[in-house]
Amino acid sequence: MPGALHHRIITRQALASCRIADGARLSSDYCIWPDDFHSRYEEIKPYLFIKDGIEFHYLPHTPVEEFYRYWRFLPDKGVTRQAGTRPNDNQRMAEAGFAFYQERIVAALRSGEKDEAYKYLGCLLHLLEDQCFGIHALEGPEGTDIFVLDRLSGMPVCKKLCALPLSEKLYGLTVTPQVFTGDAKEFVPLLYRRYAASAEFSRRELFRMAMEYINGTENEDVIRACEKNMFLCAVQLAADTTAALFALAGGTHEVMSERSLGDFEPFFYPVGGGGSFPLRKCGFDNGVISFGVNHEAKLLYDLPESLYRRFRGKIYGSGIGRVQIKIINAGKAVESFTLTGDESITLSIDAPNGVFGIVSYAVAGSGELHLADAVLSI
Numbered sequence: 162m163p164g165a166l167h168h169r170i171i172t173r174q175a176l177a178s179c180r181i182a183d184g185a186r187l188s189s190d191y192c193i194w195p196d197d198f199h200s201r202y203e204e205i206k207p208y209l210f211i212k213d214g215i216e217f218h219y220l221p222h223t224p225v226e227e228f229y230r231y232w233r234f235l236p237d238k239g240v241t242r243q244a245g246t247r248p249n250d251n252q253r254m255a256e257a258g259f260a261f262y263q264e265r266i267v268a269a270l271r272s273g274e275k276d277e278a279y280k281y282l283g284c285l286l287h288l289l290e291d292q293c294f295g296i297h298a299l300e301g302p303e304g305t306d307i308f309v310l311d312r313l314s315g316m317p318v319c320k321k322l323c324a325l326p327l328s329e330k331l332y333g334l335t336v337t338p339q340v341f342t343g344d345a346k347e348f349v350p351l352l353y354r355r356y357a358a359s360a361e362f363s364r365r366e367l368f369r370m371a372m373e374y375i376n377g378t379e380n381e382d383v384i385r386a387c388e389k390n391m392f393l394c395a396v397q398l399a400a401d402t403t404a405a406l407f408a409l410a411g412g413t414h415e416v417m418s419e420r421s422l423g424d425f426e427p428f429f430y431p432v433g434g435g436g437s438f439p440l441r442k443c444g445f446d447n448g449v450i451s452f453g454v455n456h457e458a459k460l461l462y463d464l465p466e467s468l469y470r471r472f473r474g475k476i477y478g479s480g481i482g483r484v485q486i487k488i489i490n491a492g493k494a495v496e497s498f499t500l501t502g503d504e505s506i507t508l509s510i511d512a513p514n515g516v517f518g519i520v521s522y523a524v525a526g527s528g529e530l531h532l533a534d535a536v537l538s539i
């Protein structure tokens with residue numbers, strides 16, 4: 162887990178990347194508050210979001226089995242359906258926390274209470290940094306606990322990864338911040354997607370580093386490259402978040418007229434497939450969302466309310482027989498059709514919002530479905 166030094170340097174470099182010059186207290190103190198919570202309880206309590214007894218520090222993870230564990234076979238119909246749609250605990254907690262911090266940081270910046278804004282921002286950046294550097298990258302969306310590698314290898318990997326040093330060579334690195342939205346309604350779900358993607362990237366880097374210890378190779382070049390990649394990932398996520406919050410407070414960033422569906426993270430996605438596309442976890446490649454279908458498969462997002470005017474996209478299959486498809490908007494089926502063979506169907510849905518996505522069922526055969534050019538317009 163990154164220690165105080167790591168948080169201080171990552172936060173300092175994120176602020177430098179955003180050309181924020183008055184954040185000394187934020188990078189020296191506020192960014193380590195979640196670690197100091199119990200020893201400075203009264204001082205920090207108003208700034209640390211807590212939900213269901215869980216501090217905004219160690220969020221619940223949502224393991225992949227949540228998406229394939231629950232099924233219901235209906236023998237009279239001969240079909241296998243998913244047993245409901247499970248809530249995504251990580252997403253629910255993270256998004257509630259992001260909304261808490263967005264509201265308070267933007268309000269404090271607008272009223273000129275910068276130090277107050279920085280206290281909240283320190284707690285938010287700490288969580289994001291934890292997820293991108295070191296052992297906490299194993300947790301979070303699609304995550305697990307920090308001892309999984311110990312169990313799999315029979316070695317004390319967690320202890321090793323908990324105490325990663327930070328090369329001085331990295332201390333001065335900065336990034337180019339990306340203001341990922343100028344619209345307050347998009348901030349939380351778009352930040353969630355970035356958090357999930359950053360965690361996934363850092364998790365792989367951490368695993369690559371861990372394998373050097375487990376295999377006994379301890380290749381310095383590989384270890385230093387992983388460390389640098391995780392560091393830059395943490396600085397980028399912290400800088401992007403900071404830049405977006407400042408832009409929202411100042412109203413300085415243009416609202417985009419189009420948004421790719423791939424900029425959002427589904428709260429529920431399909432894991433399945435059969436035949437020539439067995440065991441496919443939903444994938445996101447070059448703007449195409451793909452997943453295997455054999456029984457029921459659900460791809461569901463939670464979109465901002467009353468923001469987008471239209472959704473358009475194209476759906477087609479690979480190796481499918483006959484697949485029933487329902488398009489869901491605001492939690493209800495608004496279109497249904499059957500897709501066969503090489504057919505491709507263009508989708509156009511008005512006012513996409515709330516629970517939105519696709520529920521499919523392979524009536525005959527199995528295969529893979531693809532959703533391409535999926536765009537939400539304002």
Ligand SMILES: [Zn+2]
Nearest residue numbers: 195196218291
């Ligand atoms: Zn921490």
